[in-house]
Amino acid sequence: MFNNIFLKFFLLFFLNTNLIYSQKLKKYEKFYDEGNKMLGIGEFSKAIDFFNKSLKLNSGYCPSLYKIGLSYKKIQNFKKFEEYFNKYLDTECSKYFDEVCFNLSEYNFLKGNLTKSRDLLKSISDTLRFIDYSRIMDNLQFNFLSNIYPVIEFSARDTLNYFHYQYSPFYDNRSNTIYFTVRKGDRLFDDENIYTVKYQNNKVSNVLPFEFLNSENNEGTVSLSKDGEFLVFTYCVMDFKKNSCDIYYSKSINGSWSTPQKFNDKINSQFWDSQPFMYDDMLFFVSNRPGGVGGRDIYYSNKLDNEEWGQAKNLRNINSPNEDISPYMYDNILYFASNGSDSYGGYDIFYNLDILDDKSRPNNVGPSVNSYLDETSISIHDNTFLLTQEDKLNQFNKSQIFIGSAKLNHQEAKDISFITIDTSDMKVINSELYIVDDTTKTPIIHDENYIESKYNNSMVLVESLGYFPKVIEIKNDSNIIYMQKIEEKFILEKIYFDFDSYRLNKDSKKYLDIIYIWLRDNKHLNIEISGHTDKIGSDDYNNLLSKNRAKSVYDYLVNKGDNLNNLSFRGYGSSQPIERNYEGDKNRRIEFNIIDKINIQ
Structure with a gap:
């Protein structure tokens, strides 16, 4: 009888223990689910509260460790973000391992911990899941391996860091005034205004808004003509229906500025036109209008004899498939910022010695100016050098302007x-x-x-x-x-088509001429030329367009001779994106697909 009572008691205790454990298990998973809902709608603080409750019940619950780290990153609490992501790695979790390594790599890169950033990137197994993987790896290798001659040796003496953002400086030596753009917050519709500061005897004083130009809309990027009589700037209208920027000008008349006027459609477009810079009778600016080389390109316009301005032209020998911004001309040398692969990190400052020479190409100014952070604009006059540097991890000054002197060394290495x-x-x-x-x-x-x-x-x-x-x-x-x-697929990097076209342009043909030389020596490879599109348009349209583009490449190569019987072509439309879940413009591409190797008798 005693044994029966003991057995019943043991079974009851066991069942109750499992019930409590099961309830606890469901509870921390429930807290995780609630936190995930809050994260999905942007309620990051509430999400953190739920994930904390989940981790209090199970400190090693991997999904909560990952999502709470992600939530802290969203609110820019980088210390907590790093803490929880490192806990995730220490717990030897697996589901989000690649995501955690990528985020920590990006974070360490921005902190300047380049070796750690590289080690974390190398730990990722499925690199194609991350659009920026190649960019960060390129920047890391550029830091480790490049040996660029410093054409600008910069020494900083002071800093403009009064606001959350300050950028796009312009130094007017006639009035010893620095004009710069200010944004006081991170939100999309935070106001941008123009400010001025006096800079004399290496000292900064009298920081004031430039009330003449500032309004309820956004203004920025002032530049003056050499005689100080002509001023250009950017004026933007920001609302929930349409955001647009255009370039305006004002003339100095009897010591007063005239009412700002908008440049006509030879310069402005229906798209985003901004960052003007005056140099003699040339106006440089940045635009994302269609027909460019990359995302944002640098354009220029010449002043005509009748005081009008000529049709804006794209600086195609300068612009890249990336972002090219902040043009500045000094001593007939164009400087600008670009975020291409040949940079130390993000945006770097580049220069070009002859903008009108189609064969002239830009070069990185070197490590005295550029770093693993973003260097986005400069201003130069004699011995005064201004540099905008952006730091995404800085909670107080996302961007600041360094003031100092620079020695220019434009000579061949x-x-x-x-x-x-x-x-x-x-x-x-x-x-x-x-x-x-x-x-x-x-x-x-x-x-x-x-x-x-x-x-x-x-x-x-x-x-x-x-x-x-x-x-x-x-x-x-x-x-x-x-x-x-040589495995399966290879993207032809320099093949570009105009919108809704399968005609090869001059640059694409030049590239294929060189690829042809390699093909001529590798006839043992059976290669399919495959065309791919993005998802814009119907499946039938994209299938036909991708096939025609692949055929254009095939026809051009085969018609050069040498019996390239190892080539074929096929269009895949939008069915094979370049990376999983990616829907951007990189899907528009031509690939070599290695089908097999053939015997050449």
Whole structure:
């Protein structure tokens, strides 16, 4: 009888214990679900409360560790974000492992912990899930491997950091005044205004709003003509229906500024036109209008004899497929900011020695000015140098303007260097480089002298056994080249089509001329030329467009001769995005798809 009572008691205790444990289990999962709902609608503080309750019941619950870290990142509490993401890695969680490594890598990059950032990136197994993976890795390799001659040696003496954001400086030496743009918050509709500050004897004083131009809308990026009689600036209308920016001007008449007038449609467009800069009889500005090279491009207009301005033109030899902004001209040299792969991080300052020479290409000004942070604009006058630097992790000053002096060293570097890297493991590999002229390949010796007139702007074919070819332009004396092993697919990087067109342009044909040389030597590869589109348009339309684009490439290569019987073509429409869940413009591409290797008798 005693045994029966003990058995009943044991079973009752066991059932109650499991019931309590089950209720507790459901409770921390329930708190997680509630927190996830709050995170989904942007209620980050409430989400954090629920995730904390979940972790209080189960401190090692991986989904809550990941989501609470993500929530802290959303509210820019980076210390807590880092703490919980590191806990996630210490707990040896697996589901969000790649996401945690990527976020921590990006964070450490912005802190300047470059080696740690690289190690975290290398821990990621599925790199294609992250659009910015290649960009960060490119920036890391540029920091580690580039050896750029510093054409600007900058020494900072003071800083403008009165506001949350201050940027786009312009120094007027006649009045010893710095004009700059101010935004006091992070929100989309926070007002932008123009401010001024006196700068004399290396001292800053009298920070004031430029009331003449400021209004309830947004104003910014002032520039003055050389004589100080003509002022240009950006004026933006920000509302919930339409956001637009245009370029305005004002004339000095008897010591007073005239009512601002909008430039006509030879300069302004229906799109985003901003960041004007005056240099002699030229007006530079930035626009995202269609027909450009990248996202935002630099344009210019010349002043005509009748005081009118000519039709704006795209600086195509300057602009890249990325973002090119903040033009500034000094001593006939154009400076601007760009966020391409040949930068130390995000936006860097670049220069171009001859903007009207189609063969002239921009170069990075070097590590004295640029860093792993964003350097987005400059202003130069004699010995005064202003630099805008943005720091996404700074809670108080997202951007600030450094004031100092600079020594300009625009001279050629002595030695040319090439470093070729395997994209799969980021290790240095051997390669051969050739300058291509028609169908002739002229070898480049890796350690020969760098002669800008010979190498700058040359199209170079890079080959390595077992790798797809690479076509590069030599931009300076230090060149980092990334190569992909011959496996299945290879994106033809420099094939561009106009909207709704399958006609190859001049630059695409030039690129294919060099690829043809590689194909001629690799007839053992059975290659399908595949065309891909984004999701804009119907499936039937995209399938036909992608097929026609692939056929254009096929026809151009085959018609060059040499019996390229190993080529075929096919259109895939929008059915194969470049990365999972990605719907952007990178899906519009041409690929080489290696079907198999064939025997050549």
